Amino acid sequence: MLVLIGVLLVVLGFALRLNPLVVVTVAGIVTGFLGHLSVTAILNAFGNGFASSRSVTLFVLVLPVIGLIERFGLQEQGRRLIARLDGLTTGRLLVIYQFIRQVSSALGLASINGPAALVRPLIYPMAEGAAERRFGRALPEPMREKVKAFSASADTVGQFFGEDIFVAIGSILLITGFVDTTYHLKLDALDVALWAIPTAICAYVIHGTRLYLLDRRLGRMAEAAGLSGRTDRAEAREAGR
Template sequence: MINYWPLAGIAIVVIGFALRFNPLLVVVVAAVATGLLGGLDVVAVIEALGKAFNDNRYISVTWIILPVIGLLERHGLQQRARAMIEGVRGATMGRLLVLYLLFRQVTAALGMKDIGGHPQTVRPLVAPMAEAAALKSHGDLSEAEREQVKGMSAATDNVGLFFGEDIFFAIASILLIQGVFESYGYPLTPLQLSVWAIPTAICAFIIHGGRLLAFDRKLGVKAPEVRP
């Protein structure tokens, strides 16, 4: 006979959140209740909680990094990034984002996929620098154009990571593809799959790089002023 009592932990979470109790307390109570109702003793439940915390302790690093980035932004990180790019001769939004695309793809291909990202790189550094380069090259921009520059910055990070990480043979997606092929009788090594990801990454770089340069040129085409 199936024991449905351990599912009471779900009800505890729902009720606790609905009543706006402390989330950490609700989760701990639900976990303890699930373990006890599942037949474990108190010591076994505490051991399971301790092991889960120890195995996933690296997740807490995120909560340290994000406040640091916020503190840097509060003290002028974006303004410093804009000032730096304004002092670089010949810097344009298109060239800057193409270089970042190359950097993102190469580092992701080497397994360093977390070296960039929207919260830690795009928002505080890449987007302000791209916006400053666009202002330097094309003058004042409308609000819609500024948002497009920010969107292109975020898209560049996405494209670089997505098509670069598959070149790294130890990434989860490569291992998943290998498992699917092997289940159908096609034994392939992760390295073989990674090699075939290189042409796709090159095409992605050329296509998105062309889009970035075309968008930069588009910003440079200003509508003629209409004089009364």
């Protein structure tokens, strides 16, 4: 039972909002000692863990080009583009993006790094641009944060509940690999993948609805922040359509 102290440390550390990197490092060292690993074994585990997981950090390669085009007005252009697409609100844009992300993940394209390659340069500026068109350019910080959070969530939910429909994805291969060797079953990967479809539909309906309702939520936030004049006009215009 003592080894579970490592888990407890992580939970406590996150709850107390200590720096996650430090919390995780300390928890790893403590767990190693409680599991009777030697100092060399623990250092080896840190080294091997780092070396074998470098793929998650490879998104850094796209930062120079994204930084460069941002300097030359990428986000501004995103705003201008969205300004021309009149009916596209923040919520509706994200509902469409989640659909694209989910379907493309189901077709095997889940591992395109969404947050770095798509959300930061393209989706977020457009989502924010749509909000600025409705509420004015001086968006209060909490509204910007809300748009950012939901832009990231549309990407993550779309990826998670799309990728499992694709047969050659890690989680499907883990399921068939694990149960076939452990329990001598012969599971068909395609069969497992097809059973992911009902949950995928539920995920799209649930999160899609919340993304759709984001427009109302932003409207309420704007009202509370005293930006209500523009909201009423924008909403009246929408209602009249």
